[in-house]
Amino acid sequence: xxxxxxxxxxxxxxxxxxxxxxxxxxxxxxxxxxxxDEDEIFRISMAVREAAVxxxxxxxxxxxxxxxxxxxxxxxADLVIRxxxxxxxxxxxxxxxxxxxxxxxRGSGRGIFLIRSFMDEVHFRQLHPGTELTLIKHLGTAPTGx
Amino acid sequence: MSxxxxxxxxxxxxxxxxxxxxxxxxxxxxxxxxxxxLLAKGQKKILLNLGEVNYIDSSGIGELVSAYTTVRNQxxxxxLLNLTRKVHDLLQITKLYTVFDVKDDxxxxxxxxxTA
Numbered sequence: 001x002x003x004x005x006x007x008x009x010x011x012x013x014x015x016x017x018x019x020x021x022x023x024x025x026x027x028x029x030x031x032x033x034x035x036x037d038e039d040e041i042f043r044i045s046m047a048v049r050e051a052a053v054x055x056x057x058x059x060x061x062x063x064x065x066x067x068x069x070x071x072x073x074x075x076x077a078d079l080v081i082r083x084x085x086x087x088x089x090x091x092x093x094x095x096x097x098x099x100x101x102x103x104x105x106r107g108s109g110r111g112i113f114l115i116r117s118f119m120d121e122v123h124f125r126q127l128h129p130g131t132e133l134t135l136i137k138h139l140g141t142a143p144t145g146x
Numbered sequence: 147m148s149x150x151x152x153x154x155x156x157x158x159x160x161x162x163x164x165x166x167x168x169x170x171x172x173x174x175x176x177x178x179x180x181x182x183x184l185l186a187k188g189q190k191k192i193l194l195n196l197g198e199v200n201y202i203d204s205s206g207i208g209e210l211v212s213a214y215t216t217v218r219n220q221x222x223x224x225x226l227l228n229l230t231r232k233v234h235d236l237l238q239i240t241k242l243y244t245v246f247d248v249k250d251d252x253x254x255x256x257x258x259x260x261t262a
Binding site: 017020042046049050053057098099104105106107108109110111113114117 | 169170171201203204205207208209211212214215232236239240241242245
């Protein structure tokens with residue numbers, strides 16, 4: 001299911017890896033159309049993928065009854081991607097630091113860190129139920145992250 | 147988007163040649179299963195050749211870490227070979243680059259494994 005308002009595209013998707021792949025591909029296309037360089041395209045699409053994985057895996061727990069929404073907007077000044085889930089909610093303050101020595105060899109927990117490394121702004125909003133993650137890349141700024 | 151994986155032996159070292167994407171789902175599961183199969187056969191010196199891996203997400207990174215710790219906990223060694231720039235940069239920013247023993251040529255990688 002899609003909707004288009006001005007330059008915003010919104011998908012409502014099931015909680016599956018196919019949905020994650022679709023969201024990632026859309027982000028890549030959006031970034032490419034915005035004219036950012038290849039490295040930035042990679043960083044943006046990866047950050048969006050990580051957000052979608054969080055929504056599908058951690059938020060919705062692959063529940064077929066729960067949906068992920070993904071909206072993509074180019075405001076001219078920014079690329080704004082919003083990912084929502086219908087899960088229990090996420091308090092980012094409770095996330096362990098993946099760079100802390102005691103966490104370095106954990107098998108998970110790096111997704112939000114990578115999102116923050118690659119995007120200029122990251123905002124969490126509790127939806128009760130669910131979480132909305134907003135990822136913003138300022139167009140025309142220096143590259144972030146790796 | 148699946149990962150390609152093949153196995154070969156070089157001087158007693160098992161080399162896993164990986165290609166494609168190591169991501170949540172198929173790729174990370176393939177990697178996990180391959181390492182576990184090797185350990186079950188007693189093959190504990192494992193070199194992951196990532197020269198053809200063009201993409202890895204945080205789940206894939208987690209699987210590399212899990213593979214490393216699992217092999218190490220069983221008294222083995224796991225090393226990485228031929229990181230692409232993207233994978234190299236991801237391991238750098240996650241501070242994992244210094245955790246792994248990373249080589250950029252196979253001969254050096256093989257020689258770096260212990261003889262015990």
